Amino acid sequence: MKIKMKLVAALKIWVVIYPSILLFNVLFGAALTGLPGYQRMFILTLALVPWMVFVAIPGLERLLRKTKAD
Template sequence: MKTKIKLIASLKIWLVIYPSITLFFYLFGQSLARLPMYQRTFLLTVSLVPWVVFVGVPLLDSIILHVSKKYNT
């Protein structure tokens, strides 16, 4: 994979994961604070990785495609 494509992919992932983690901790942070770190990390990753892979990034891709079509016409 070329460097430019890798940079774009990492930016897309970051644009999805950062607000997702922030929202996750906002909603569940107090409840999760009682758990040990390894359990919090497990719950965070088991819920957010599928979200990012199957929903977040594809949704962002469709938004980018829609916006780019709008500006190209």
């Protein structure tokens, strides 16, 4: 994979993961405060990895294809 393609892929992932983590923390941060850090991280990744793989990244790809076609 060329460097440009890797940079574009990294940017797409960041565009989706940052708001997802922010929203997760806003919605569930208070409920998870009492847990140790490793447990909070486990719950965060358990929720967000499937979200990223099956919903967010494919949705971003569709949106980009749609805007590129217009």
